[in-house]
Amino acid sequence: MDVPVLKQGQYLIATVQSALTDADLAQLRRSLVEQVGRFRSRGVIVDVTAVDVLDSFACRILRDIAHMAGFRGAETVIVGIHPDLAFTMVQLGLSLEGVATALDLEEGLAYLDQHTRRPGRRALHSGATLPESKTRGVH
């Protein structure tokens, strides 16, 4: 079963369904990392709201996605881990090892808006700020 991935502006949003096999999850990892390049995405949201089980394998895939997307220059945030899942993951001893999480899609988008801004670079490429900074340099 393919995981639907929505492209919204500079972000990719993957909505994980409840019944995914290990192969489906590995496919999602491959596909997201590839799409980060194809769409030049700066952020990835993996929404697990509908997921019934986050076991050690699923957890590893989520970490992989975040780290691999990170190597490609995109920030990842996992959203929608419901209380039962959080409880089970703690009992099982699982960790997302520093991967960003947010309560829901809305919070996830807010997180990405905050963390994917690149003001320095934008200023450099903007026609309005470049001459101004040059002028300042002359004085």
Next chain:
Amino acid sequence: MASTEHIAIRSDRDVLLARQRGRALGEQAGFVATDLTLIATAISELARNIVLYAREGEMELQLVADDHRRGLVIVARDHGPGIADLERAMEDGYSTSGGLGLGLPGVKRLMDSFDIVSHPGQGTRVHISKWRRS
């Protein structure tokens, strides 16, 4: 009230099927949502171990009851290579596959009882159970 299901475990699809059947049986027994998640996750971990290490095996899911309570007993069985050092396998952070190394001790924490028998070259049998909170 003895309802038993046997599920052959040969692929990642069977891992999914086993945990879905476990959840359904748990619902039938009246487990709360949190426990259903714990049960489904424990089944997922044990079933995956079968596929990863033994390639094939079987899971048995059984609804049990005595005068006072209802529960779910799960047995995972394979004739794979077995575990040479059980004591080490039950330590957090140990895994022969180079994975997370959290499998068995984690499953033990999810359940009310955990029992494992393994003989190198003969296979492994893990017996776990969860009782309904009343």
